[in-house]
Amino acid sequence: MDLKLQGKRALVTGGSRGIGKAIARTLAAEGVSIVIAARNQAALDATAAEISSESGVKVVGVVADTGSDESVRNLIAEATRALGGIDILVNSAARPGGQNAVPTLQGVTEDEFNDHMNVKVMGYLRCARDVAPQMIEQGWGRIINISGMASRNTGTVIGSMRNVAVTAMTKNLANELGPHGINVTVIHPGLTRTEATEGVISRRAEATGMTEAEVERQMAEGNSVKTLIDASDIAYVVAMLASPRSIAINGDVIAAGGGVGTAIYY
Numbered sequence: 001m002d003l004k005l006q007g008k009r010a011l012v013t014g015g016s017r018g019i020g021k022a023i024a025r026t027l028a029a030e031g032v033s034i035v036i037a038a039r040n041q042a043a044l045d046a047t048a049a050e051i052s053s054e055s056g057v058k059v060v061g062v063v064a065d066t067g068s069d070e071s072v073r074n075l076i077a078e079a080t081r082a083l084g085g086i087d088i089l090v091n092s093a094a095r096p097g098g099q100n101a102v103p104t105l106q107g108v109t110e111d112e113f114n115d116h117m118n119v120k121v122m123g124y125l126r127c128a129r130d131v132a133p134q135m136i137e138q139g140w141g142r143i144i145n146i147s148g149m150a151s152r153n154t155g156t157v158i159g160s161m162r163n164v165a166v167t168a169m170t171k172n173l174a175n176e177l178g179p180h181g182i183n184v185t186v187i188h189p190g191l192t193r194t195e196a197t198e199g200v201i202s203r204r205a206e207a208t209g210m211t212e213a214e215v216e217r218q219m220a221e222g223n224s225v226k227t228l229i230d231a232s233d234i235a236y237v238v239a240m241l242a243s244p245r246s247i248a249i250n251g252d253v254i255a256a257g258g259g260v261g262t263a264i265y266y
Contacts (some may be wrong), residue, residue: 001055003243006031009083010242011075013066014093016043017020018194019146021051022231023090023238028055030239037064037093058083066093066123067115073155075132078096083137088242091130092146094162096136096196100158109122116158128173140243141182146234149190149257152265159201163188167253174251183250185241190257191222193230203240 010027014020015036028051036051036059038044040141044061052059060082064075079086095116105110128143134140146166147170150156151163167186174184201219205212220228237256240246 001245004028004237004243005243007087008032008087008242009034010090011035011037011079011083011086011087011127011131012090012092013037013075013123014039014146015090016047018092018196019189019192019231020082020090020092021047022094022194022235023146024059025051026056026232026235027242028052028059028087030056030266031055031057032088032242033058033083034043034200035060035062035075035082037079037086038064039063039065049115051153064093065119066091066126067102067119068211069126072123072126072130075119080134082095082136085134085258086131087140088136088142088144089127090144090146090242091124091127093123096104099120100173100222102159105157108157113158113161116162117165120162121169121261122167125169128169128184132177135182136177136180137224139181139242141177141180141183142246143173143177145186147186147188147253149188149255149260152189152255152263153261170253171251178250183241183246185246185249185251186253187234187237188253188255188257189239190229190255190260191219191232192234192257193228197228222260223257229256 009033012024015024016038046058050060051067062078065071147163150159170186201212201215204215
């Protein structure tokens with residue numbers, strides 16, 4: 001199926017590694033020119049060169065901190081200059097979660113809470129706010145927010161709160177921007193294989209005395225397909241939502257964890 005993405009222009013935050021990098025790679029393979037944003041220029045340059053070489057499309061790295069209004073304004077301006085405009089925004093920049101021990105209630109600090117909410121929730125909102133005017137002017141756009149299954153599961157209070165907030169933001173933006181041809185959606189990845197996964201498996205194996213293969217099998221038991229979902233699997237979902245063919249999906253959640261949990265959502 002032709003997703004009709006050839007020639008579109010995308011901004012992917014958190015795009016130098018992990019799920020963001022996989023998203024940028026998949027969109028580039030569909031003919032989308034891309035600006036990737038992160039905080040490390042060297043990592044951005046390496047990823048941009050890698051994806052551009054694979055796909056033959058323009059990929060540019062722009063340093064940005066989504067926790068800063070000024071930095072996001074500069075990012076949108078730089079991305080617009082580099083690409084000539086922005087059709088697709090993928091919000092994926094956030095503090096990592098799920099790689100270390102989750103703090104108990106007494107271990108949660110105000111600084112940690114504010115940092116997570118500022119970078120992920122307000123960061124996503126900043127990017128959407130600053131890119132929306134040009135999408136409204138051109139009468140089309142896609143905003144895709146990467147959230148997480150912690151929005152549906154307990155176990156990490158800050159993780160759940162930040163992801164629930166992203167979901168609520170998504171529906172509000174969808175209702176406001178939908179009449180202008182802009183669809184806003186949210187994806188909930190579950191446990192996902194990225195570049196960091198090998199280190200997580202190694203540390204767990206050392207701590208538990210299990211083999212790395214046993215740790216990976218245990219991790220895969222958390223979903224109904226019994227397979228550790230890869231970042232590329234999330235990227236395929238993003239490509240579908242970024243397509244003009246996704247007009248029927250707006251303001252909604254796509255759970256992409258391989259079937260996490262037993263609750264029924266309707």
